[in-house]
Amino acid sequence: MNKTLRNPYVYLLFVLPTIGLYFLFFIYPVLQSVFYGLTDWDGLTPAKYIGLGNFEKAFKDDDFWISVKNNMYFILFSVFVQVPLIICFSLLISGVKRFQGFYKTTVFLPSILSTSIIGILWQFMYHPSIGLFNKFLGWFGVEPIYWLADPKWAMLSILITNAWQWMGFYIVLVLAAILAIPKEINEAAEIDGATGFQRAYRITTPLIMPIISVVIMLSIAGAMRVVDIVLVMTKGGPAGATEVMASYMVNKAIKYGQYGYGTALSIMIFAIALLLTALYQIAFARRQERVEY
Amino acid sequence: MKKKLITVLTTVTMLSAILSACGGNKNEAAPSTSPSPSPSESSSPSPSDTPSSPAAVERFDVSLRHIQVGELQRFRKAILDEVVKKSEAEVPGAKFEMDAIEDSFNRWTKLPAEMAAGNPPKIFDLFGGPAEGQKYARANKLLDLTPILDELGIKDKFTDYSTFVVDGKVYGLPIGAGSEGWFYNSDILKANNIEVPKTLDELEAAFETLKGKGITPIAMGSQAAWVPFMLINTLISRYAGPDIQAGVADGSRKMTEPEVVAAFAKYGEWVKKGYFTKGELGIDYTGQTNEFIAGKAGFLFDGTWRISTFNEDGTGKALHGKVGYFAMPAVSGGKGDQTAVNYNQNNGYGFSSDVNDNEKAAIKAFIKNLYSEEYQARGFKEDGVLPSMKVDPAKLTSDNPIMSEVLASNAAAGTVFPHFDSLVPGPVNGEFEKQIQNLIAGKASPEKAADEIQKVMDSELAALK
Numbered sequence: 137m138n139k140t141l142r143n144p145y146v147y148l149l150f151v152l153p154t155i156g157l158y159f160l161f162f163i164y165p166v167l168q169s170v171f172y173g174l175t176d177w178d179g180l181t182p183a184k185y186i187g188l189g190n191f192e193k194a195f196k197d198d199d200f201w202i203s204v205k206n207n208m209y210f211i212l213f214s215v216f217v218q219v220p221l222i223i224c225f226s227l228l229i230s231g232v233k234r235f236q237g238f239y240k241t242t243v244f245l246p247s248i249l250s251t252s253i254i255g256i257l258w259q260f261m262y263h264p265s266i267g268l269f270n271k272f273l274g275w276f277g278v279e280p281i282y283w284l285a286d287p288k289w290a291m292l293s294i295l296i297t298n299a300w301q302w303m304g305f306y307i308v309l310v311l312a313a314i315l316a317i318p319k320e321i322n323e324a325a326e327i328d329g330a331t332g333f334q335r336a337y338r339i340t341t342p343l344i345m346p347i348i349s350v351v352i353m354l355s356i357a358g359a360m361r362v363v364d365i366v367l368v369m370t371k372g373g374p375a376g377a378t379e380v381m382a383s384y385m386v387n388k389a390i391k392y393g394q395y396g397y398g399t400a401l402s403i404m405i406f407a408i409a410l411l412l413t414a415l416y417q418i419a420f421a422r423r424q425e426r427v428e429y
Numbered sequence: 430m431k432k433k434l435i436t437v438l439t440t441v442t443m444l445s446a447i448l449s450a451c452g453g454n455k456n457e458a459a460p461s462t463s464p465s466p467s468p469s470e471s472s473s474p475s476p477s478d479t480p481s482s483p484a485a486v487e488r489f490d491v492s493l494r495h496i497q498v499g500e501l502q503r504f505r506k507a508i509l510d511e512v513v514k515k516s517e518a519e520v521p522g523a524k525f526e527m528d529a530i531e532d533s534f535n536r537w538t539k540l541p542a543e544m545a546a547g548n549p550p551k552i553f554d555l556f557g558g559p560a561e562g563q564k565y566a567r568a569n570k571l572l573d574l575t576p577i578l579d580e581l582g583i584k585d586k587f588t589d590y591s592t593f594v595v596d597g598k599v600y601g602l603p604i605g606a607g608s609e610g611w612f613y614n615s616d617i618l619k620a621n622n623i624e625v626p627k628t629l630d631e632l633e634a635a636f637e638t639l640k641g642k643g644i645t646p647i648a649m650g651s652q653a654a655w656v657p658f659m660l661i662n663t664l665i666s667r668y669a670g671p672d673i674q675a676g677v678a679d680g681s682r683k684m685t686e687p688e689v690v691a692a693f694a695k696y697g698e699w700v701k702k703g704y705f706t707k708g709e710l711g712i713d714y715t716g717q718t719n720e721f722i723a724g725k726a727g728f729l730f731d732g733t734w735r736i737s738t739f740n741e742d743g744t745g746k747a748l749h750g751k752v753g754y755f756a757m758p759a760v761s762g763g764k765g766d767q768t769a770v771n772y773n774q775n776n777g778y779g780f781s782s783d784v785n786d787n788e789k790a791a792i793k794a795f796i797k798n799l800y801s802e803e804y805q806a807r808g809f810k811e812d813g814v815l816p817s818m819k820v821d822p823a824k825l826t827s828d829n830p831i832m833s834e835v836l837a838s839n840a841a842a843g844t845v846f847p848h849f850d851s852l853v854p855g856p857v858n859g860e861f862e863k864q865i866q867n868l869i870a871g872k873a874s875p876e877k878a879a880d881e882i883q884k885v886m887d888s889e890l891a892a893l894k
Contacts, residue, residue, distance in 0.1 A: 179545030180568035199863075264708050285652075285711025287870050373652055374710030375870035376863065391537040392855050393564070395545060 173400035178393045190400030199376060200401065203384040204408065206291065210359035210380070211412070213295045219352055222303055223344075226310035227336045240308060247305035255368030258297040259284065284370055287377035294378055298365050302358065306351045313347040314340055349420065356416060360409040381405045486521040491791045492550035493525045494540070496532040500744045501718065504737050504812040508804055516794040523791040525552075533653055536561070544570050551788050552795060555601045555779030557592025559678075560855035562779060566593075566600035572780040574599045577793050583800055586818045592775050592851045602800055603774040605814035607732040608839055609659045609848075610756045610770065612831075614748060617644060617727045629667075629758045636704045639727045648726035649705040650717030651869055654862030655850070657709075660730040661696050661865055662848050663757045663771050668692040670765025671846035678852035680890045684883040685876075688764055693875035697868050710869060722748055732773075736813025736831045754834040756842070770838060772845035774817045815839075853886065860885040 140146055173190055177183035194200055229239045246254060261268040262283035270280045283293040317340060325335050341348075363382035366372060372379035372387070385405065389398025493513065497506035506529075513525045528550060530539060535554055543549040544565055555562050555571075565571050575598050578584040584599075593601035611632075613625065618635070621642055626632035636646035651657045665673055669688035676682025683689075699705065706712060706720055718738065721729040722745040729735075738745040739752045759767035778799070780792050798804075806824040808814040813832055816825065827833060850858045860882045867873035873881070 179541070180564065180570065264711075280707075282708035282711060285708035287710075287872070290711075370711070371652065373866065375866040375872055377870075390542050390545075392859050393541055393545070394856075 169399050169403060172396055173403045175396045177396040177399075179389075179395040180393065183396060186396070190397045191404070193397060194401055194404055199379070200381070200384055200404075202376060203379045203381045206378060206380050207360060207362070209291055209295065210298065210362050211356055213299065214355035214359050215352055217295075218299045218303060218306075218355060219348065221299075222306045222310055222351060223341065223348065225303070226307050226314055227340060229307065230311055230314040230340075231332070240311065243304040243307045245304060246301045249301070251301070251364040252368050254297065254301050255365055258293075258300075259369060262293055285374050287374050290370055290374055290377045294365060294369055297369065298362065301365065302355075306354070309351060310344060310347055313344040317343050352420075353413065353416060356412055357409070360405070360412065381408075488522050488524050489787050489791075490524050490526045491552065491788055491795075492528060493795075494528045494530060494535060494550040494553035496530060496535055496554045498529050498531050499715075501715070501738060505808065505814070508807060508811075509799075512795065512799045512804065515798045516791060519794045519798075520787075520791045522787065523794070525791070525795075533655070544568070547783070549781050549783075551781050551784055552792060553779055553781075555593075555777060556851070557590070557601055557603070557775045557777075558851040559853065560850065560858050562593045562601045563595050564855070565779070566595040566598075569782055571600040572782045572784060572789075572792065574602065574780065574796070577796060581793070581797050583796075583818075586800070588817060588819060589774050590777075590817075592847075593777070593779070601777055601779040602796065603777040603817040604799070605734075605776075605805070605808055606772060606774045606817050607734050607815060608756070608770050608772050608835060609663055609730065609732045610754055610835070610838065612721070612729040612731055612735065613753050613755070614721070614724060614727055614751060615753050616751050617724065621727075623727075625753060625755060626758055629760050632758055635727065636699070636702070640703060645706050645720070645726040646704040646728060647699070647706070648717050648721040648729045649709045650712035650714050650720075651705075651709040651866065652711060652713045652716075654865045656714050656717060657696075657865050657869065658850070658861060659732065659771075659848075661692065663730075664692040664695055665689055665849075666765075666769060666771070666846045667757055667760040667763045667767065668695070670763075671769035671844050672765065674847050674849050674852050677849070677886060680886075684879045684886065690875050690879045693868060693878050697875050700869050700871075705869075710866065718745070721745075724748070733813050733815060733832075733835050736829060736835070737811060739831060740829070750830070752831055754831050754838065756838040766843040768841055768843045769846050770842040771848065772815075772839070773848050773851060775848065775851040777817070854889045857882065857886045857889055 172183060174185055174187060175183035176186045176189070225243065229236060229243070232239060260266070264270055264280045264282050264285070267283070269283065270278075273281065281289055283289050321339060321343075322335055325339050330338065361382060362380055363386070366378050366380050366383055370378045372383045381401070382405065385398050385401040388394045388401060495506075495509055496502070497509055509527075513527065517523050517525060532554070536556060540549060540553060540555075547570075549570065555565075557563065562571070575584070578599060587602065588606070590599060590601070590603055593599055593603070611626075617623075617639070618625065621638055621644070623635045623638055624631070626635050639646040649657060662674075665688075668691045669682070669686060673682055673689065677684055706717070706726065709717075712720070717729070718731075718735065720726050722738070724747070733754075736754075737743050739748050740746065741749050743749070745752075756768075756770045778795075784792065800818060802818070802820050802824065805816040805818050805820045809816055809820075809825055809832075810827060810829075813829070813835075815835075825836075827836070849861060853861075864873055864878035864881050868875065868878050
């Protein structure tokens with residue numbers, strides 16, 4: 137038996153089923169996508185090879201680049217608004233002495249709700265005449281804002297809703313990292329006369345940088361594939377103002393039957409996502425030093 | 430020797446495991462494309478069936494996708510339920526599996542995806558025209574209904590099913606017809622001393638009066654662009670003539686003609702003047718109807734299928750007896766017949782080409798029962814759906830005052846015009862929808878909107894050549 141296990145072909149035999157499944161469910165669909173991306177397939181008639189025609193079309197397609205820009209808004213909002221807020225809330229909750237479990241549960245709650253429920257809930261809050269926000273602003277004499285119907289406001293409205301949905305999940309991650317920091321470090325700083333803010337800024341935040349890096353990474357990945365909240369709240373409207381790459385691709389492929397073009401767009405989305413995450417890894421994540429307590 | 434044996438045994442075990450997982454029962458995997466010779470091959474056999482009881486009939490399912498969802502559609506759903514019941518009684522073993530889906534989701538997402546995957550329901554709601562019905566028919570996804578219509582003797586009973594015809598074969602049947610025009614709240618008009626408008630100037634004066642009084646002149650929900658498209662389609666016909674849709678579709682007319690641009694400009698002017706519901710781009714079709722029902726708007730541009738909403742027992746019963754209808758008034762200087770009305774027979778049922786004999790029998794019974802004079806007349810009386818078949822005029826009487834106004838308006842029309850979406854390819858329709866929303870959002874001028882649509886039309890026409 138031992139001699140059998142020394143035979144490298146036996147190990148190959150063991151991994152064959154896994155490789156087979158991986159090929160069937162990952163490699164093969166990817167290769168198939170690349171193939172269809174090079175055709176004018178309409179989903180109904182046989183596909184015809186058109187070379188890089190779909191990619192050329194995508195580069196000239198202004199609407200696609202608007203949707204790419206909208207995804208970038210999601211990334212920028214996540215990194216520059218959502219992540220700082222996540223850190224602030226995590227620091228606040230970690231400092232709470234009583235009902236910490238209650239706060240943790242409360243902030244986590246939105247991330248276990250279905251996107252449809254969140255979308256509809258926030259649609260009510262954004263409602264121009266009976267919505268919470270306009271009622272509140274109305275007390276100060278502000279004219280009703282058409283949050284989801286005005287191209288100027290729709291994107292921001294969705295960004296806020298999306299942030300509300302996912303912040304809790306990341307807060308719990310960051311909170312776990314904060315609570316894992318040995319108390320002695322903060323206590324020593326306190327004895328040395330560091331204020332609460334100084335301890336948070338100089339000690340806690342640097343120590344949780346690795347997890348913040350993961351949160352940023354996940355936020356970027358999440359922002360690249362966002363689509364459900366958009367479909368529920370605005371369906372890409374008003375007038376395409378909230379169209380994101382995924383919704384644009386689905387529309388092109390399914391609604392207009394341009395499966396070849398849709399597949400080419402999906403490859404481009406994959407490439408953009410890969411590029412951004414690689415850039416982030418190279419520029420920031422790799423520079424992080426390992427934290428040793 | 431021993432290790433070799435172990436290696437061989439391991440290999441055999443693994444390979445057999447893989448092969449057994451990959452293998453399948455050929456009988457199970459048999460496609461249902463070919464007509465099954467007997468009911469015993471139907472999709473869901475009855476457990477009680479035994480070989481010694483030849484009279485026993487096995488149950489088989491027939492999937493039926495419809496769009497009669499919600500309170501607004503309840504009259505048509507009732508008719509469909511009756512037809513299904515009758516058909517099930519006529520075809521032993523048939524069980525219609527109803528699948529209700531919202532119209533635009535079925536039309537633009539679910540059905541196209543199913544067509545591409547090759548698994549559409551056996552019976553489904555279908556729109557005709559090159560973007561949908563004709564495209565699926567050309568890809569052999571739809572059942573050729575010509576022999577069934579011949580057998581049932583109803584081929585000549587339809588007034589027009591041309592948008593479902595490809596190479597002389599019929600692939601779909603319109604369930605009814607509809608006209609699109611102005612509904613008005615007579616209470617609001619009376620309270621503001623407004624007469625029912627006869628000209629476009631009078632109509633615009635009415636809008637101005639209502640706006641001045643703080644009442645929304647036109648209830649509009651443009652979140653889905655097909656809703657404002659109804660009004661723009663009619664405006665374009667008024668300005669550019671009733672043959673504009675067919676002309677643009679065959680390339681003999683252009684969207685860039687000054688008359689078409691003028692129609693877009695008129696719509697844009699109404700948007701700028703604030704005649705439509707505020708925040709219309711965030712309001713859906715139901716929201717638009719609800720705004721009119723709530724008495725918050727003076728006018729509503731909609732199809733005649735909306736008439737039953739204002740029945741005594743309809744969802745808009747608050748407005749029962751208070752709603753009137755008129756066709757789009759003439760435009761001074763407009764091209765062509767200014768009495769023409771919009772008339773569409775583009776929505777109905779299509780059937781999958783992938784059916785066996787049992788399913789075909791069920792489909793035949795469904796067509797026989799649904800496309801009858803009885804249900805055409807009931808659809809007209811109960812739901813305000815104009816008939817798509819030739820029905821004895823004596824049966825087409827209505828106590829409904831709105832319907833009487835529709836009939837009078839249509840009778841006075843010199844000709845009819847269709848909707849663009851029944852004649853132009855899908856990408857052109859998509860560009861129309863995009864540009865309409867851009868026009869409303871102030872992101873496109875009338876000239877640019879018309880120009881962009883024409884560009885897509887040109888490329889589609891070039892591709893056809």
